[in-house]
Amino acid sequence: MAAAPKNPRPCSIADALALVGEKYSLLVLREVCLGNGRFDQLVRNIGAPRDILATRLRRLVEAGILTRQPYSERPQRFEYRPTRAGLELEPVLMTLMAWGDRHLRTDDDRPMVIEHVCGNELVPQVTCRACGESVRHEDLTAHPQVPGWTVTGPAAV
Amino acid sequence: MAAAPKNPRPCSIADALALVGEKYSLLVLREVCLGNGRFDQLVRNIGAPRDILATRLRRLVEAGILTRQPYSERPQRFEYRPTRAGLELEPVLMTLMAWGDRHLRTDDDRPMVIEHVCGNELVPQVTCRACGESVRHEDLTAHPQVPGWTVTGPAAV
DNA sequence: CTCTACGAGTTGGAAAAACAAACCCTCAAT
DNA sequence: ATTGAGGGTTTGTTTTTCCAACTCGTAGAG
Numbered sequence: 001m002a003a004a005p006k007n008p009r010p011c012s013i014a015d016a017l018a019l020v021g022e023k024y025s026l027l028v029l030r031e032v033c034l035g036n037g038r039f040d041q042l043v044r045n046i047g048a049p050r051d052i053l054a055t056r057l058r059r060l061v062e063a064g065i066l067t068r069q070p071y072s073e074r075p076q077r078f079e080y081r082p083t084r085a086g087l088e089l090e091p092v093l094m095t096l097m098a099w100g101d102r103h104l105r106t107d108d109d110r111p112m113v114i115e116h117v118c119g120n121e122l123v124p125q126v127t128c129r130a131c132g133e134s135v136r137h138e139d140l141t142a143h144p145q146v147p148g149w150t151v152t153g154p155a156a157v
Numbered sequence: 158m159a160a161a162p163k164n165p166r167p168c169s170i171a172d173a174l175a176l177v178g179e180k181y182s183l184l185v186l187r188e189v190c191l192g193n194g195r196f197d198q199l200v201r202n203i204g205a206p207r208d209i210l211a212t213r214l215r216r217l218v219e220a221g222i223l224t225r226q227p228y229s230e231r232p233q234r235f236e237y238r239p240t241r242a243g244l245e246l247e248p249v250l251m252t253l254m255a256w257g258d259r260h261l262r263t264d265d266d267r268p269m270v271i272e273h274v275c276g277n278e279l280v281p282q283v284t285c286r287a288c289g290e291s292v293r294h295e296d297l298t299a300h301p302q303v304p305g306w307t308v309t310g311p312a313a314v
Numbered sequence: 315c316t317c318t319a320c321g322a323g324t325t326g327g328a329a330a331a332a333c334a335a336a337c338c339c340t341c342a343a344t
Numbered sequence: 345a346t347t348g349a350g351g352g353t354t355t356g357t358t359t360t361t362c363c364a365a366c367t368c369g370t371a372g373a374g
Binding site: 006007008009010011012013014015016017019021022023026027030031033034035036037041044045046047064082085087088089090091092093094095096097098099100101102103104105110111112113114115116117118119120121122123124125126127128129130131132133135137138139140141142143144145146149151152153154 | 163164165166167168169170171172173174176178179180183184187188190191192193194198201202203204221239242244245246247248249250251252253254255256257258259260261262267268269270271272273274275277278279280281282283284285286287288289290292294295296297298299300301302303306308309310311
């Protein structure tokens with residue numbers, strides 16, 4: 001084989017992570033979804049270096065995930081808000097949070113609880129839209145659409 | 158204020174990302190979930206430098222997300238597999254993939270289709286376990302449990 | 315009118331991480 | 345005896361990250 005120079009599997013997960021997978025990006029999204037969209041709030045709540053944060057914010061705005069809105073002229077001041085595309089990443093955050101709550105903590109020291117409009121605490125579940133069932137690894141089969149990119153088949157412990 | 162040295166919001170999202178948020182980690186998980194758990198497969202399919210990959214794999218094993226199993230003695234050879242905790246991150250991947258498919262591609266050039274055991278193509282949806290409804294940003298209210306960490310309230314475009 | 319403070323970044327230099335390519339080691343097959 | 349696969353490690357260079365300090369425009373206090 002003639003020295004294949006970087007040719008990873010084409011994949012929407014990889015593409016999504018290219019936009020929001022850098023350090024702090026998803027935490028920025030968390031904060032703006034919580035309504036804390038000002039630069040200094042982001043710095044404090046995330047704990048990121050200001051310059052890195054500025055870089056991330058530019059990228060997220062340019063990617064159409066955030067907008068930068070003025071909330072005051074004279075002193076010009078801005079805050080960041082999620083776009084519709086940004087809000088649609090919130091389920092990713094909820095799913096991650098649920099995983100963290102379950103695997104990284106001993107029961108009830110959860111730092112944040114989300115309440116759903118139905119009145120209950122939100123326990124997010126990923127379900128199949130067609131049948132409504134909760135998604136389990138064993139129930140999935142991957143079908144790569146691009147020639148040359150196969151899968152070995154489901155793997156478990 | 159006396160120079161607060163790094164004191165970010167306590168959060169399971171941040172904790173989860175501390176384990177799987179580094180570059181390539183979630184792609185490693187993607188590949189092992191697809192059954193491609195060998196080192197050279199991972200290098201090829203992810204396109205990561207071998208040394209970085211080795212570092213990530215060590216971390217993921219140590220975090221209990223992957224295991225390193227021998228699949229052959231004499232020549233000793235290993236492959237990586239997801240643990241139960243690792244498999245429970247798959248919904249995160251599915252949700253990210255759905256987002257990428259929707260926002261980063263023009264209709265039907267999806268590189269991979271997942272089939273659910275129900276016979277339909279998997280379109281993952283994050284739902285509230287209590288009421289079964291699909292989760293929308295406007296239906297959520299965050300309740301921080303840790304004093305001092307407030308939220309400004311829901312923010313939209 | 316000057317002094318200080320706030321918000322939203324930018325700048326400069328040191329430290330850490332990523333990267334690419336080459337190398338190593340064990341065994342199997344030719 | 346040589347080649348080759350698999351699963352990494354080593355070395356040296358290039359990028360990023362990180363931190364602290366600085367800037368700029370304006371508002372409000374004295």
